[in-house]
Amino acid sequence: MPPKYNIHTSPVPNRFQSITKSGVIAWEEGCLKCARCVKKECVYKVYEKRSLDTRQMLDTLDSECQDCFRCVQNCPNRLIQKGLNPTYKVLGDHYWTPEIISSLWFQAETGRIPVSGGGYGGPFSGPGFDAMWTDMSEIVRPTRDGIHGREYISTNVDLGRKLMFLELGPDGSIVSPAPPLVEIPLPVIFDILPWSPPREKINLSLLECAQSLGTFTVVRQSDLTPDLEKYLPHIIVHVDGKPENLPPELIKRLRMIEIPDSENVMAVQAMLKEENPQLVVIIRMPLNSNASERALQLTGQGAEVLHLYADEYGLEEVDQPLFIKERVKEIHLRLVEEGVRDQITLIASGGIAMAEHMAKLIICGADALTIDIPLLVAMECRVCRRCKEGIACPVEIDQVDPAWGSARIRNLMAGWHNQLLEIMGAMGMREVRRLRGEMGRAMFFEDLEKEIFATMGKRG
Amino acid sequence: MKTDSRLKRVLEKGHFAVTAECGPPKGADPKVIKSKGKILKGFVDSVNVTDNQTGVVRLSSLAACVLLKKEGLDPVLQMTTRDRNRIALQSDILGASALGIRNVLCLSGDHQSFGNQPQAKGVFDVDSVQLVQLVRQMRDNGVILGGDKLSEPPRLFIGAVANPFADPFAYRAIRLGKKVAAGAEFIQTQCIYNLTRFNEWMDKVRDLGLDEKVYILGGITPLKSARMAEFMSKQVAGMDVPDEIINRMKSVPAREQRQEGIKIAIETIQALKEARGVHGVHIMAIEWEEAVPQLIEAAKLFPRPQV
Amino acid sequence: MPSEPQKFDFPDIKEVPSRFRNALGRYRIAINKSCNNCGLCIELCPYGVYKKGAKWPKAACDHFCTGFTCSINEFYCVNRCPEKAITVTVNPAFEILGDRRWTADLLASTWHMAETGEIPHQGLNYKTGDSGGGFDKLRFIFPKENRGNEEGFEDVSTAIELNRSDDSRPKITIPVPFYLGGMSFGSVSIITMLSRVRAAVALGTFCCTGEGGYPEELMDYDDHIITQVATGLFGVREETIKRVRIVEFKYAQGAKPGLGGHLLGDKVTPRVAQMREAVEGSALFSPFPFHSVYSVEDHKKHVDWIKETNSKALVSVKVSTPTDVDMVTVGSYYAGAHIVQLDGSYGGTGAAPDIAKKNIAMPIEYALPKVHKFLLAEGIRDKITIIASGGIRTAYDMAKAIAMGADGVCLGTADLVALECIRCHHCESGRGCARGIATTDEELTGLMELEWGTRRIINMYMAWRHQLIAILKKLGMKSVTELVGRFDVLAHLDYIKQEEIEGELERF
Amino acid sequence: MDQKSAGLNITIFFCQQLDANQDANRRVLERELGSRIKFFPLPCSGRIEPLHLLRALETGADRVYLIICPEGACRYREGNLRARKRLAFAQGLIEEIGLEPQRLELIQTTQGDQLTIDQRAHDLLARKAAFGPNPAKLQGSRGQANNARTLEPMNPGTPDVYQGVHYDYSGKKTFI
Amino acid sequence: MITAERKPLSEIKEMIAPYKKILVAGCGSCVAECASGGEKEVGLLASALRMDAKMEGRKIEVNEITLDRQCVYEFIDQLTGLVGQFDVILSLGCGAGVQALADVFAGVIILPALNTAFIGQTKEAGLWIENCRACGDCKLGYFAAVCPITRCAKGLFNGPCGGSKDGKCETDPDAPCAWQLIIERLDKAGRLDLLQNVYPPADWSKQQGKGPRKIHREDQSI
Incomplete structure (x- = not known):
């Protein structure tokens, strides 16, 4: 039995009121102050807890209300109305939707996975990750470890190059030394943030959390400061300057390092590995139409880990971009076809906003992935990108206490981990390593539509 | 038995009674009352002395009545329930009787908010109807409220007021009946300008047979000017000055308006004399007492009968 | 064809207004202070929006208001009010009510049907939601000649047969092509449960107990109850299996396919605990799957066990929709099931992880044709009853599901909406449903009355039946059984254009 | 001198129905003026x-504007009417403490003007600075967090779950 | 319910001038209904007082609390343990609330921030009208449930007086004449006969007894 991996959670309150979908539009004038006032009968005690946050001029009525409408429907003078909160509507953007952001807030605050009653209320399908369903097991293909075995479902992944076979010397000894592998307990790494307010405290939050989870945070070489030293075992240094400038003693103490793809990237890898043979080198390369070719090439040249990145919307930074899941699928299948898939580790990033994206991207062929914006959202970011424009962060993320920040991210990761277990549990799988590339255990919108609906309405 | 109240005697004898009003001064000088009494003496059967009218502090009605009595007039003591509770009211009634006052007019009084003491606490312990009843009980049964016996009952001719012009109109005659039932013996009405309405009211009064149970004195106030007519129409509570009267006042030049006012008053008095069930007039020449003799002569109500 | 049912006496409609003081509708009416209490509005409005109030008229039923479209009528109150005291505005609540699947329109129209038993007149879309796919993009193609009049409604049969096998077990015909799905005692209140059961009795159909035991209050209705044997076996006893005419195996549920059932500790009250033979206050998990079923053969043993225990009962198997849903169905048939219930992923009334509801298993709209075609190819389609569930919200969904290959449907959420569920999605939290439907909290349970609940559900389904018959008539069908598998009467808006079809596309 | 160059702190409450793109539009000014x-x-x-309105002044605004919809255009029928009355009420209150009531000002927009929120704010900033800094504000700077929960400042029953650096991770798992 | 209005700020300021630590205590019942002493009004007054002190360069601390009801000991308990931290409690309760606080916290200075007005009815949003004087001897039965003591400016039992015009009172052209209402309603009820009764003077002893009135019910006290 492998040891159980379990992320402990504990509620971490918001510093700011969160923005919710509906708002109370209460006309106080004319209140009859009924003895049995609907406000007093609120099941959620929303009105009793009422207060005003003057930084945001936000009433707690809005963030605490669960929309049961009893007060709206029972107020004899019809003084309480509820309406759409326009601020919610403009939260985030078309991809980082208000629903995603508020779900991430909820997970970061409570450490619980979003559970709701009353069935699914969302759209039938959608673009990107929404055009895909995962499979489940039932009667003809049951699982051996259902929900109760879920603690024993492994979410560990290995990062590094794997040998396809062992080379043995004439005497039977192994001549090809196994390349270094780094094992992380869940397939998530914290990436460089695409934008953020000043990040001294933010970086500390990420590192503190990565350390407690047993995973890594990618930190730019230029952001490395002496006070981060104690986190070195959980830092992936992203070499954004000259690799020669990296102090050798630093390289020796690192477990992983990331270098941008370039013509001489293999030479840089060699140089780094010479300094520290136990170092796992990640090559960060953009997703585009050449990516599968390049991935194949780098695999052939001995690359260990490829970090395939798309933009914050999961799109390639080219004119006619493909969505990350399609390109990763293509790369994975190409490497499978060439018979080299298992030699290399693929990390994917860009547009991963929900736990389900993690599972789906792994099904499409990634071994692990990195996340960025959700980390900020865990710290109450509203994805307004004001910081990017040089405006002060409305929720003061630059001021967070690293202990608070890391606890929030930890909660979020616990939520994601548990949701990954849900998906795998339903599929009857015990290893996230086995989930990788299992496209046969998924259903794709395009295929199903073609099979079912496109033929309808025809006679016979 | 010959009563001390001249007014009562006049009415009982079936004469058309004439009373006038006398407002006490805003000061302690008795001469003002005396001179007003002198003007009116011989022209009227009784003189009403107002009780801090419109809530303005004036020389007390009781004191003024005594002064007039001394001048040989028959005063009517007006008593409002606004300023005194039942203890004070009953005590003053006894005092008035002892001082030889023989007429009392019971009314609730203008609201204190109109006068120069708007912060005063309005007493209104009893209302006008209750006051009538209370005086009647004191006089006829010799008891005060609660039933305590008086050693000597007061002797008073008991009056009340009626306003045929206030709303709700339909109820006005009923209310008069109520005052009669409470014990009122004579009634003085609000100033009459709208004869039509007054007659309507009188019809109802007659229907109820009240004209045979109580003496009704129509209120007359000669207008001094068109401005006064307008003011009374708009600003004075319970007053009904029809437009035609105002227009008539306006139609004459300013210096002739007083005369026109007198004319209107005379015409009204003539009309009242004709009306069945009207037993006299009550002339309220506000701060214009000198007009009263002229008016009474012109209305052919002079000389007053000897009773 | 089902055996000719004896003429079933459907219940009457009796108006059952909202439990709450102010029903929610699309429009709100305000009467301002200038109202002179003339009462004209009360006289004018044919929809009964206005009622006499203590002092002034009240727009007590403004959920019946047809809004601005009414302005063409001479009885339009806003124009006619002599004091111009009436204003009509869009209810701001309407923009936040509901979700993509159960839109505000659908909620309001379901409430309307539950209140009046009639099709809503307010211009609400009572046929489809806004999910952007599946049922919401499917439309009936009606032949051009109009058969939509009200004549001969009673000649159209809506009955279906539940036992289509050749075994010796009883035939069970239900006069409507649906029964009510399992909602356990614990997940919903006893009042909710009884309201559903009693409505099922009135409609001559069935209601499933769900996986929370068989409360004794239900005993009077044994003949209309399907009892559920689920993975947790909560409350399952031999005598409960013997009492009923249909026993249902629940392998999975569409809202959380591949996951077990789950009742949070808060909802495990003493009564619930006793019923489930569990400990008060502790969360209850049903495992997934049956720990004794790892193959079709194991499955058959299960079915045999039930058949042994109750020699007259039909066996239903409730499954979700994995990629190989067709194989699962065939497997169930060979294991001896009479009914296979395919539970798609949009239903579910209890708590489920969002990730499961959204992502796991395929929508019912895909699963039905897949299964239907496969069974046809296997030559066993007419030996088994296929019941679709999981996201059937309207009479139109029901008809579409049947046209896509189901014999009938199984319903749950719609009942709760009839009971004024507002779909706040908080059934699972705290004391449970704030509106007293999905709760075991005594105080909250007290928010609803049994007779009220029963009537609301009956009213809604009577309105559904009416709509179903209208659809069948327009299609020229005499029985709902003719509709099964008729893909040709359906079109998907994304793939078929109006000009490409013979007939007319259903509007909305 | 206009209000902008006078360095005044301006707070603008506004009806969001006026500018659907308000969040983007107002950023120009947020960038330029920061917490001002x-x-x-x-x-x-x-x-x-x-x-x-009072709390806005108390927490550092020198001038507070409330921008409301044109007459008769309120989406919720009478919100703007109520806004007007409430502002007047607040004005009365600050006048009683000797603060200029005009520091709170109602701006009613006119039917048909298509101004964005930043344009409106620009106009307000360009107005002559009729007042100096608000003498009643409690903090000098308003960039600082102010956690005052004004309606219920004393709630001894709420434990501070987040205390300093240490978390209690031993709490029982709260999965679903 | 009992209505009240906030005192002018100048009067409140003068009262609290000597004190530094002030607790503004609202009441969630009657005075909340008439929007003079509820949670919101507490917030507004506290905010205004803080700003005022700041403007005058005084350092004061103003805290806020709103009790469910100030006139009941069980609710006043919400203050127990808090009062000691303050120099003064500024009560936004009615007169009963202020006195109840003072009764419990003897030795603490309790100041009234409201002027208690009357017993009345919420006529419409923002309009409260007095309709009961608590005379202790209710005669509404004779007067078609319109209280002449409260609603007639002169308290006439045998009205209306001569000042009633167009259904309005002579003292206030906006105020309905109570007697007009009485007559109309008696008419509707077919009880105009009641108008002919001469009602005796009221028994004021039930209102102005000896000192504060009290009701003592044996059956209600254990």
Whole structure:
């Protein structure tokens, strides 16, 4: 039995009121102050807890209300109305939707996975990750470890190059030394943030959390400061300057390092590995139409880990971009076809906003992935990108206490981990390593539509 | 038995009674009352002395009545329930009787908010109807409220007021009946300008047979000017000055308006004399007492009968 | 064809207004202070929006208001009010009510049907939601000649047969092509449960107990109850299996396919605990799957066990929709099931992880044709009853599901909406449903009355039946059984254009 | 001197129905003026309460504007009417403490003008600075966090779950 | 319910001038209904007082609390343990609330921030009208449930007086004449006969007894 991996959670309150979908539009004038006032009968005690946050001029009525409408429907003078909160509507953007952001807030605050009653209320399908369903097991293909075995479902992944076979010397000894592998307990790494307010405290939050989870945070070489030293075992240094400038003693103490793809990237890898043979080198390369070719090439040249990145919307930074899941699928299948898939580790990033994206991207062929914006959202970011424009962060993320920040991210990761277990549990799988590339255990919108609906309405 | 109240005697004898009003001064000088009494003496059967009218502090009605009595007039003591509770009211009634006052007019009084003491606490312990009843009980049964016996009952001719012009109109005659039932013996009405309405009211009064149970004195106030007519129409509570009267006042030049006012008053008095069930007039020449003799002569109500 | 049912006496409609003081509708009416209490509005409005109030008229039923479209009528109150005291505005609540699947329109129209038993007149879309796919993009193609009049409604049969096998077990015909799905005692209140059961009795159909035991209050209705044997076996006893005419195996549920059932500790009250033979206050998990079923053969043993225990009962198997849903169905048939219930992923009334509801298993709209075609190819389609569930919200969904290959449907959420569920999605939290439907909290349970609940559900389904018959008539069908598998009467808006079809596309 | 160059702190409450793109539009000014300008979008100006206005002044605004919809255009029928009355009420209150009531000002927009929120704010900033800094504000700077929960400042029953650096990770798992 | 209005700020300021630590205590019942002493009004007054002190360069601390009801000991308990931290409690309760606080916290200075007005009815949003004087001897039965003591400016039992015009009172052209209402309603009820009764003077002893009135019910006290 492998040891159980379990992320402990504990509620971490918001510093700011969160923005919710509906708002109370209460006309106080004319209140009859009924003895049995609907406000007093609120099941959620929303009105009793009422207060005003003057930084945001936000009433707690809005963030605490669960929309049961009893007060709206029972107020004899019809003084309480509820309406759409326009601020919610403009939260985030078309991809980082208000629903995603508020779900991430909820997970970061409570450490619980979003559970709701009353069935699914969302759209039938959608673009990107929404055009895909995962499979489940039932009667003809049951699982051996259902929900109760879920603690024993492994979410560990290995990062590094794997040998396809062992080379043995004439005497039977192994001549090809196994390349270094780094094992992380869940397939998530914290990436460089695409934008953020000043990040001294933010970086500390990420590192503190990565350390407690047993995973890594990618930190730019230029952001490395002496006070981060104690986190070195959980830092992936992203070499954004000259690799020669990296102090050798630093390289020796690192477990992983990331270098941008370039013509001489293999030479840089060699140089780094010479300094520290136990170092796992990640090559960060953009997703585009050449990516599968390049991935194949780098695999052939001995690359260990490829970090395939798309933009914050999961799109390639080219004119006619493909969505990350399609390109990763293509790369994975190409490497499978060439018979080299298992030699290399693929990390994917860009547009991963929900736990389900993690599972789906792994099904499409990634071994692990990195996340960025959700980390900020865990710290109450509203994805307004004001910081990017040089405006002060409305929720003061630059001021967070690293202990608070890391606890929030930890909660979020616990939520994601548990949701990954849900998906795998339903599929009857015990290893996230086995989930990788299992496209046969998924259903794709395009295929199903073609099979079912496109033929309808025809006679016979 | 010959009563001390001249007014009562006049009415009982079936004469058309004439009373006038006398407002006490805003000061302690008795001469003002005396001179007003002198003007009116011989022209009227009784003189009403107002009780801090419109809530303005004036020389007390009781004191003024005594002064007039001394001048040989028959005063009517007006008593409002606004300023005194039942203890004070009953005590003053006894005092008035002892001082030889023989007429009392019971009314609730203008609201204190109109006068120069708007912060005063309005007493209104009893209302006008209750006051009538209370005086009647004191006089006829010799008891005060609660039933305590008086050693000597007061002797008073008991009056009340009626306003045929206030709303709700339909109820006005009923209310008069109520005052009669409470014990009122004579009634003085609000100033009459709208004869039509007054007659309507009188019809109802007659229907109820009240004209045979109580003496009704129509209120007359000669207008001094068109401005006064307008003011009374708009600003004075319970007053009904029809437009035609105002227009008539306006139609004459300013210096002739007083005369026109007198004319209107005379015409009204003539009309009242004709009306069945009207037993006299009550002339309220506000701060214009000198007009009263002229008016009474012109209305052919002079000389007053000897009773 | 089902055996000719004896003429079933459907219940009457009796108006059952909202439990709450102010029903929610699309429009709100305000009467301002200038109202002179003339009462004209009360006289004018044919929809009964206005009622006499203590002092002034009240727009007590403004959920019946047809809004601005009414302005063409001479009885339009806003124009006619002599004091111009009436204003009509869009209810701001309407923009936040509901979700993509159960839109505000659908909620309001379901409430309307539950209140009046009639099709809503307010211009609400009572046929489809806004999910952007599946049922919401499917439309009936009606032949051009109009058969939509009200004549001969009673000649159209809506009955279906539940036992289509050749075994010796009883035939069970239900006069409507649906029964009510399992909602356990614990997940919903006893009042909710009884309201559903009693409505099922009135409609001559069935209601499933769900996986929370068989409360004794239900005993009077044994003949209309399907009892559920689920993975947790909560409350399952031999005598409960013997009492009923249909026993249902629940392998999975569409809202959380591949996951077990789950009742949070808060909802495990003493009564619930006793019923489930569990400990008060502790969360209850049903495992997934049956720990004794790892193959079709194991499955058959299960079915045999039930058949042994109750020699007259039909066996239903409730499954979700994995990629190989067709194989699962065939497997169930060979294991001896009479009914296979395919539970798609949009239903579910209890708590489920969002990730499961959204992502796991395929929508019912895909699963039905897949299964239907496969069974046809296997030559066993007419030996088994296929019941679709999981996201059937309207009479139109029901008809579409049947046209896509189901014999009938199984319903749950719609009942709760009839009971004024507002779909706040908080059934699972705290004391449970704030509106007293999905709760075991005594105080909250007290928010609803049994007779009220029963009537609301009956009213809604009577309105559904009416709509179903209208659809069948327009299609020229005499029985709902003719509709099964008729893909040709359906079109998907994304793939078929109006000009490409013979007939007319259903509007909305 | 105009209000902008006078360095005044401006707070603007506004009805969000006026500018669908308010969040983007107002950024020009937020970038330029930092914490000197604060925007509080309201779902309806009827959501404003006198307390909001007072607290805005108390926490550092020199001038507070409330921008409301044109007459008769309120999405919620009478929100803007109520907003007007509430502002007047707050004005009365600050006048009583000797603060210029004009520091709170109602701006009613006119039917048909298509101004964005930043354009409106620009106009307000360009107005002559009739007042100096607000003598009643409690903090000098308003960039600072102010956690005051004004309606219920004393709630001894709420434990501070987040205390300093140490978390209690031993709490029982709260999965679903 | 009992209505009240906030005192002018100048009067409140003068009262609290000597004190530094002030607790503004609202009441969630009657005075909340008439929007003079509820949670919101507490917030507004506290905010205004803080700003005022700041403007005058005084350092004061103003805290806020709103009790469910100030006139009941069980609710006043919400203050127990808090009062000691303050120099003064500024009560936004009615007169009963202020006195109840003072009764419990003897030795603490309790100041009234409201002027208690009357017992009345919420006529419409923002309009409260007095309709009961608590005379202790209710005669509404004779007067078609319109209280002449409260609603007639002169308290006439045998009205209306001569000042009633167009259904309005002579003292206030906006105020309905109570007697007009009485007559109309008696008419509707077919009880105009009641108008002919001469009602005796009221028994004021039930209102102005000896000192504060009290009701003592044996059956209600254990």
